[in-house]
Amino acid sequence: MxxxxxxxxxxxxxxxxxxxxxxxxxxxxxxxxxxxxxxxxxxxxxxxxxxxxxxxxxxxxxxxxxxxxxxxxxxxxxxxxxxxxxxxxxxxxxxxxxxxxxxxxxxxxxxxxxxxxxxxxxxxxxxxxxxxxxxxxxxxxxxxxxxxxxxxxxxxxxxxxxxxGCGGSLHRRGYRAAMGAAPLKENLAAGLIRLTGWDGTTPLVDPLCGSGTLLIEAASLARGQSPGLERTFSLEGWADFDAELWRDELERARRRSQPQQPSAPILGWEQDADIAEQARSNVAAAGLEESITINTGDFRDLSLPAGPGMVVCNPPYGVRIGAEDELETLYGDLAQVVKREASGWEFWLLSGNPAVTGALRMKASRRIPISNGGIDCRWLHYQVR
CATH class of the missing domain: 3.30.2130.30 (VC0802-like)
Structure with missing residues (x-):
């Protein structure tokens, strides 16, 4: 029209x-x-x-x-x-x-x-x-x-x-055919990264990256990628659809997507080799192989790039996956690694279980209430000393 x-x-x-x-x-x-x-x-x-x-x-x-x-x-x-x-x-x-x-x-x-x-x-x-x-x-x-x-x-x-006008929920970006056991929705991951204020100029690390959603959304944000560019929208069938105006906005969105990489490394660790491979597939499907590195390995063995930087993670809560006693050990080990490797860094963790989060033995400077798939969570911010 x-x-x-x-x-x-x-x-x-x-x-x-x-x-x-x-x-x-x-x-x-x-x-x-x-x-x-x-x-x-x-x-x-x-x-x-x-x-x-x-x-x-x-x-x-x-x-x-x-x-x-x-x-x-x-x-x-x-x-x-x-x-x-x-x-x-x-x-x-x-x-x-x-x-x-x-x-x-x-x-x-x-x-x-x-x-x-x-x-x-x-x-x-x-x-x-x-x-x-x-x-x-x-x-x-x-x-x-x-x-x-x-x-x-x-x-x-x-x-x-x-x-x-969306033609299906906007959280489905199209890159995530492969998913871990309890995936974080893409729009929630994007919102969590936005709340941290991370801008791509410092290293970003997820020591428990699962299918890689937090890292992919972060890299996409840093590169200005428009998440809707590859979608088909039902608004294109509206009675008053303006094809010329739509083309203008498509072109604006394409121009906004920057081909250059974020200036700092974006790294993930995943112990399960199959899930790490899923994460790499998702990274490739999002066109971000040059921006994100997924390592197969235990987070307890990680070494971080020169900082300061930011650690983000969404560990198991024990609601869907993970036994509570095992989780207390995991959270305690996570805190040790962060304190050892990330002095001077910021640390953000999505907590859906206050009992196991206590095993970190760290004091949060911010606690932002978030609902993750109906689970009452807190996006916790720690300054690592």
């Missing part, structure tokens, strides 16, 4: 869905990329953006799971007002032809609408009934790759109907 300048600069209300604990960092990322009226919420941030900025956020944001563009908002006090509001508040003749598939997800609640599946069904029924009126036929539902992905949120007497 050609460019429609009348709408290119209109500010569109939207919401970024974020990991719990990264709301402030996610809000700052939105601001950095040009979003306006940004407000951190619980597990989300509300914002406004013109279409160019909305495209930019899809291509360049690291922290959100999803970006939801508001399509309509209407009063909703129950099932009937939801049904009629969906039919009347959107021009379905423009947005959803019967040849297109769709899906609906729902969150929140209203009177008589306490189950998300039922609320989503009401939206679906309202849409297909309107389609039958218009065309005598209806769209099919596709839960995997819908042409139009709708999201309903109910609350405070209102319904908000939004478009999800």
């Amino acid at each position: 050609g460019r429609d300048n009348r709408h290119a600069h209109q500010r569109i209300p939207a919401v970024a869905v974020l990991p719990q604990g990264l709301e402030e960092a996610g809000a700052q990322e939105l601001i950095d990329l040009g979003a306006k009226a940004v407000r951190p919420l619980r597990r989300a941030a509300a914002f406004e953006a013109d279409m160019a900025c909305l495209y930019r956020l899809h291509l360049q944001c690291r922290l959100p799971f999803r970006l939801l563009r508001e399509l309509s908002r209407f009063p909703c006090d129950g099932r009937d007002s939801l049904y009629h509001g969906v039919q009347d508040s959107v021009d379905w003749e423009r947005w959803l032809h019967p040849s297109m598939s769709f899906r609906v997800d729902a969150t929140g609640s209203a009177q008589g609408l306490n189950h998300s599946h039922y609320s989503a069904l009401q939206v679906k029924n309202a849409i297909v009934d309107r389609q039958r009126e218009l065309w005598g036929e209806r769209s099919s539902i596709d839960l995997e790759e819908p042409d139009l992905h709708l999201h309903l949120h109910l609350g405070r007497g209102e319904a908000v109907l939004s478009l999800d």
